[in-house]
Amino acid sequence: MRITQGTFSFLPELTDEQITRQIDYCLAHGWAIGIEYTDDPHPRNTYWEMFGNPMFDLRDAAGAMLELADCRKRFAQHYIRLTAFDSTHGTESVVLSFIVNRPSREPGFRLVRTEAPGRTIRYGIESYAVQARPEGERY
Structure with missing residues (x-):
């Protein structure tokens, strides 16, 4: 069974190049990038563990990809998702999230x-x- 949560969930897995392009898109809109992981992706489990701090000051996708690589190394058998947070007044919410890593057996x-x-x-x-x-x- 393949978990389908977040944006792009019904598409094939994104490559690192495609993930980098999505991060570039988020940064172009001024959104902060966050990386989260869990071993229980229940649909109502919205509180995944944060990996590091949200990257509010990030200007280049390479920084987020380094954090993602570190997270994948430490939590290879977990679900990992990338989130984009829009901090503008009136929104102040996650506006994009997608899974970037899955365990070998779901x-x-x-x-x-x-x-x-x-x-x-x-x-x-x-x-x-x-x-x-x-x-x-x-x-």
């Missing part, structure tokens, strides 16, 4: 059904990453 998710009072059925998503069972023994 565990995926399962749908959890819970019955509640009044014949109510609730659904949730649970990551296989939180289970200790290997891929062939999940069901």
Whole structure:
């Protein structure tokens, strides 16, 4: 299963050259670059771990690519995403994010059904990453 979150998630993996072009685009708009990582990419897990500080003063994509290379080296089996933060008044939010690294094996998710009072059925998503069972023994 391939996790599809953020911009470009349905496209093939971006090359480092394509990532550099996206960083250049972000810097041209005055956006700060951030790098985050996680081992649990649940759709509601919006709080990934920051790798270093956001790069507000960055003027060249090479600096972000060096940080990304370091993050990939230290967290090779994690999901890593690049974010662009627009600090202009009125926006002050992440305006672009995309995954730039994936683990060699993506565990995926399962749908959890819970019955509640009044014949109510609730659904949730649970990551296989939180289970200790290997891929062939999940069901």
